[in-house]
Amino acid sequence: MATEQETKEFRAQAAAWMADNKPADPGFLLPQTFMEVGSDQQLDFLREWQHKLWSGGYLGLAWPEQYGGGGMEPVFQQIADAEMRKAAVPIAFNVIGLGWAGPLILDIGTAEEKEKYIKGILSAEDIWCQGFSEPDHGSDLGNAQCRAVRDGDEYVVNGTKIWTTMGNYARYMILLARTNPEAERKYDGLSFFLSPMDVAGVDPRPIRKVTGEYGFTETFFTDARIPASCIMGEEGQGWKIAMQTLQYERGAEAGAAGGLMQVRVVIDDVIDDLRGIQRDGAPILEDPVIRDQLVQMIMEGKAQSLGNRRAAIPALNTDYPGSLPLSNKIRTTEYQRRMRQLAVATQGGHGSMYVGDEKAVSGGFWQRAYFNNFSTTIGGGTSQIQANIVGEHVLGLPKS
């Protein structure tokens, strides 16, 4: 166990390093999350930053040393992450690698796989993407139809994946594909691959988002031949491995390498940005209606933080025990949506400006943040589906 002295020293050291190494404003727009990397310029910048973070000793601290990690206790990565947040440094953008594929390979991969993949994930040399969702199978992942057919030393892949974050930049994909369409249970027909992207027949086509930017691709597989050795585990284990992959989201403690997944988006900054805005000839922050709206938003955010505390106290969760954890997604993502929407709505005339207008408030940060937030109220099960889940699994209401 790390001593208090050790963690204290490490925190000070991390804080100093962030202050010294935080990159200057590059003069072009940076992504707010890893789902918004849309230009080579952004890619190069973020790649360089992640490499620096890793070589400086602040990324993958709890991963084994032999594969490029720090070999330390998770608490050190948590401290490093906290200092990154405080210093508002750029994101560690190789999130699928750092947060999903990496921990998975470390947990169940072969020594050869660890040797081959882990270091590249940390150094940002190898960008990873995820091939789970399909155009016709969003929430219903178990029904994925993309086919992988064994042919000698290869699998031949045909089908389409969608919402592939950085599909056009990735070197590898964690791919869920159907190897046995005849399996009795649909889940048992799925297999999991660490699949190379630079093979003939893999065609990632960028999707232009509601923000006007890119970041996702729709990824087409047409007789794409991938090595049979890139399967993880055995045929038919794909669903189990995919479900395990989804467990790593909870940060360093759960196995992720660390680093920020998104830039800071908080109500404090909404309010700061309103300090220069006028409404009806007076500062907007003096408008009672606006003040009331802001207070409601502060309360909503605070209620979530308090809810996280209360969720850990069983005595205060007796009537509907699963309530706070199961409603967490809908609450947090919908709060963010409303907060960002309010940030735009309160800008007055500025609210209709967008990224690119030099007069836009904070360069159009909030407009972009608001639109991008739909990826969270839609992705991973829409808020409407979440409300059904809470209604049925927490309140015990009949299925819709």
Next chain:
Amino acid sequence: MNIAANNSLVFSEEQGMILDTAREFCRDKSAISAVRALLASDHGFDETVWQQMVELGWLGLAIPEEFGGSGLGIGATVPLAESMGRYLLSTPFFSTTLAAQLLARAGTSQQQAHWLPLLATGTRASLALLDGEDWGAPAFTATAEASAGQLKLSGEKWYVQDAGVADVLLVGVSLDGENRVVLVEKEQLTPDALQPHTLIDETKRAGRICLDGVTVPATALLVPESTASGLRDVALIGALLVAAESTGATAACLDTIVDYLKTRKQFGKLIGSYQALKHPTVDVLCAMDDARSFIYHAATLVGDGALDEDAEIACRMAKAQATDALEFAGDRAVQFHGGMGFTYECDAQLYIRRAQWARPQFGDAYHHRKRLAGLLLD
């Protein structure tokens, strides 16, 4: 987030035991049939149940040990208040507890030594602070005039909770232009001083008190230097206890909605399967969850000393959230019960009425958010 950054929420084993006991007690003593049986009664509570609460030590929970209480602090009464709200159990607990708080914070040592041990053991008290409907009024309009060691009172007080059974009142008055509080014993009131309010929430009792013709000795004055902060703290604590009571009522109201949605069929289907009803019910759950988080956060921060700014923020947020949640829950409960919901017989009426009572008590959500804006935005 830096705004309102204090997110502490601690719940001790001791509080857990209080919550368990309280919930069980209130469930046993205050079934809906018992609540309904008291609706038309004079004082709105069962004297036996009150005595049992006194014996359990609930009235002394927040009273300092030196005055015969348990000295657990007012935060310890939040689980009680939530449980009482859940079973709509009305007694003079709130009026007496809040009066004891004001005495503990601003009473003279003689007043404390005399009254606090009594209030811990069943003597009933109440606050008489409002001069009208405005919970945010900055100054008392009822007056006290000093002459020859006596204070001559005049004016009228509104919303004096449990006025009909209170043995002693703490009355807010203006004395030489300053807000002061005087202690008035029941016997010192004129015979027809009390005019009961007709309240929308039939589980509650409150009345108007006419002060004209009332004279008390000058020693009835609470400590002038402590009065302003005592009044401020008690207003916040009052808001917190109403919030806790409302959170419990919201939870019960939610159960009422859920039960109906799981049993009532229309068009051949249980109505809970319709998303038009299911999703707003989830909204009620989330609003109740937020209220519960706020009340136990506030319970963590309120102590025996003057409330600090974090505690003030917490109490105000708790009140704003909890009574809004109850209003929403009560409103939807009536609507979702359909034609049945429109009847007096349906329990939804109890909650929508409670919501109308709880809303203004110690300031409505607008009042608290307005003050929060000053605390958080300026």
